[in-house]
Amino acid sequence: MVLKISRGIWFFSVLGVLAALMVVYAALPLEVAVQQTDTGFITLSKEAVFYIALALSAIINSLVFVIGAFFPNEKPFRTWFNGLIITLNTFTIIALFTLNAVNTTEKFDFSRITFLIYGSLILVILWCAIWPLWSLYRKFFPKDLVE
DSSP states (O other): OHHHHHHHHHHHHHHHHHHHHHHHHHHSOSEEEEEEOSSSEEEEEHHHHHHHHHHHHHHHHHHHHHHHHHOTTOHHHHHHHHHHHHHHHHHHHHHHHHHHHHTOSSOOOGGGTHHHHHHHHHHHHHHHHHHHHHHHHHHHSOGGGTO
């Protein structure tokens, strides 16, 4: 049941990434600053940013099906992996809107959203740590002891 719920949440996170990608693509300028250096900015075209983000999202989200094919009977692992992809999708959405804010001509106070950027990154790191900790817990406290 938890696996089905995680799959549903994952599906809506994919829709969120696609919606964010479309909104950000419409708002980006023709030349998108992706990195600041000492001499100026490294820029990419609007289309390159769109297709790179789309390709990365497609690769990351297709891993749900790959893991499902390789581990069909490992429901706890698949549930955890779906959660990992959900957290990566959340980070992608926040990163896309941050890229949009960096490239806007309007004045924007980034100190107000740094907790979102770092918070989503911390969420991904914490979610990555959950599975090894859960595996250790299950190793030292088997299910039979609970019954």
